[in-house]
Amino acid sequence: MSAQIIDGKKIAEEIKGEVKNQAKKLRETKGIIPGLAFILVGENPASQVYVRSKGKACDEMGFYTVTERRSSDISEKELLGMIDEFNRDTKIHGILVQMPLPKHMSEEKVIEAIDPKKDVDGFHPINVGKLVIGEEALRPCTPAGVQELLLRSGNDPAGKHVVIVGRSNIVGKPVANILLQKQAGANAVVTVAHTGAKNLVPFTKAADILIAAIGKAEIVRGEMLKKGVVVIDVGINRIDDSSAKNGYRLVGDVHFESAAKVAKAITPVPGGVGPMTIAMLMKNTLKAAMA
Ligand code: NDP
Numbered sequence: 297m298s299a300q301i302i303d304g305k306k307i308a309e310e311i312k313g314e315v316k317n318q319a320k321k322l323r324e325t326k327g328i329i330p331g332l333a334f335i336l337v338g339e340n341p342a343s344q345v346y347v348r349s350k351g352k353a354c355d356e357m358g359f360y361t362v363t364e365r366r367s368s369d370i371s372e373k374e375l376l377g378m379i380d381e382f383n384r385d386t387k388i389h390g391i392l393v394q395m396p397l398p399k400h401m402s403e404e405k406v407i408e409a410i411d412p413k414k415d416v417d418g419f420h421p422i423n424v425g426k427l428v429i430g431e432e433a434l435r436p437c438t439p440a441g442v443q444e445l446l447l448r449s450g451n452d453p454a455g456k457h458v459v460i461v462g463r464s465n466i467v468g469k470p471v472a473n474i475l476l477q478k479q480a481g482a483n484a485v486v487t488v489a490h491t492g493a494k495n496l497v498p499f500t501k502a503a504d505i506l507i508a509a510i511g512k513a514e515i516v517r518g519e520m521l522k523k524g525v526v527v528i529d530v531g532i533n534r535i536d537d538s539s540a541k542n543g544y545r546l547v548g549d550v551h552f553e554s555a556a557k558v559a560k561a562i563t564p565v566p567g568g569v570g571p572m573t574i575a576m577l578m579k580n581t582l583k584a585a586m587a
Contacts, residue, residue, distance in 0.1 A: 300561040302449040302528070304441075308571035311444065315578045316357050322586060323358070330585035331360040332390040332416065332577075333382045337375065337401075338368035343394045350392070353574045359581060360387060368398040375401065376409050383411040389585040390416035392577070413587060416580040419466070427470060430477045434580050439470035441572025442507060442528050443481060451505065451526045451561055453484035459499050461516065461549070462509030463490045467530055471507055496520065508549035518554030527555050527562040530569045 322328050332354055336347045347363065354361045364378055375393075382391045391414045397403050407415075412422040418436035426433035446453050453475050462468035468488060476486040489499040500506055500520040506527050508516050513533035521527070531549030548565030556562050563569055 299556040299559040300449070301556075302445055302451075302561055302563045302568060304445060304563055304568040304571045307445060307448045308441075308575035310448070311572075311575040312353065312356065312578055315575075315582050319357050319359065319582055319585075322582070328585055329358070329360045329387075330390070330581045331362070331385075331388045332392060332581045333385070333388045334361065334363040335375065335378060335382075335391070335393045336363065336365045337370060337394070338366075338398055340396065343396075347394050350574055350577060353578055354581070357578050357582075359578075362388065372401045372405065375406060379406065379409045383409075383414065388414065389587075390414050390577075390581040392416055414584060416577060416584055418470070418580065424465075424470070427473050430479065434584065435474060436466060436470045437573045437576035437580060438467055438530065438569065439474055440579075441569060441576045442471050442530065443474050444576065445528060445563065445569065445572060446505065446526070447481050449561060453482060453505055454480075456484050456504040457487065457502060458484040458505040458507060459487045459489060459503035460507045460509065461489045461496065461500070462507075462511070462530070463488050464509065467509035471509065471530075506550075510549040512549055513547050514549065514551040516550040516555065518551065518556075518558045521555060521558050523558050524560045525558065527559045528569065529563050529565050532565060532570060 319330055334347050336343060351361055382388045391410050393406055407419045410420055412420045415423050415434055418434045423433040427435055458475050460468050460472050472486050472488050475482050475484040487499060489496055497520050501522055503525055506525050509530040511531055513535050527550055529548035529550040533547050534544045535547055537545040546566050
């Protein structure tokens with residue numbers, strides 16, 4: 297069997313194209329330009345790369361952006377003050393505080409300070425609660441991207457047994473909550489596995505759709521999967537590779553070669569879920585601006 301490769305890059309471009317068109321219409325009909333504020337605290341190189349690429353995507357969409365960079369020694373009070381200003385700024389529809397924050401700050405307190413209507417990351421407890429009870433809300437970008445990948449690749453989760461490995465608040469739990477809703481594009485039977493499982497195999501073998509959000513390189517292998525499964529690999533892991541220019545390469549939580557032999561469809565790493573996160577952030581910012 298040769299698996300369909302789900303091209304996240306292409307699907308993300310498709311979504312960004314739609315967002316760009318809708319943003320143009322919004323500007324022309326209502327004079328509204330979606331605005332996104334970035335707050336970056338500290339010098340974490342990965343965070344700097346993320347903020348840069350999110351900002352670049354906003355430019356492509358024709359969004360208005362503001363980026364506030366602060367050193368890691370700013371006080372929590374100062375950060376909360378910045379958030380408060382953006383909450384009141386009518387040109388700003390979305391606020392993104394890049395995580396992780398320095399240790400002396402409470403991430404919970406910072407997230408809770410963001411106006412839930414501007415919480416384009418979808419992490420505010422109000423939005424989390426609305427997601428759980430199936431109400432309209434801003435949903436977290438990577439989990440919403442997983443759902444879009446399934447739908448746009450022709451793998452509707454409705455009626456399928458979705459097994460998610462991983463229960464983090466940013467990926468596993470929200471993916472589970474999105475896919476189990478009694479709603480179009482969801483309505484799956486969902487199982488969530490984690491380190492509490494003594495043996496993962498009975499769970500992974502039972503999946504029609506397997507979603508790996510584990511953070512461990514290539515631990516799900518083809519032998520652990522059912523023939524015809526759809527595999528969405530959220531994991532991004534660096535492994536040493538002396539043949540690569542920078543000495544490493546990126547792999548998922550799923551061993552791609554062995555899984556592709558049994559799967560009906562599979563996402564690659566990189567180029568699967570990764571590009572979807574920014575596309576969904578653009579979509580959330582547009583949604584917040586239209587609300
Ligand atoms: P976390 O470390 O927060 O959570 C990992 C989850 O996997 C936990 O629930 C943990 O279980 C479970 N787990 C770990 N090891 C095992 C195991 N051996 N067997 C079963 N379950 C296990 O990670 P995240 O959810 O934040 O991220 C997961 C992966 O997704 C990472 O590789 C990350 O880089 C990637 N990621 C990619 C994104 C993107 O594409 N844009 C965005 C966000 C994340 P327990 O709860 O019991 O500890």
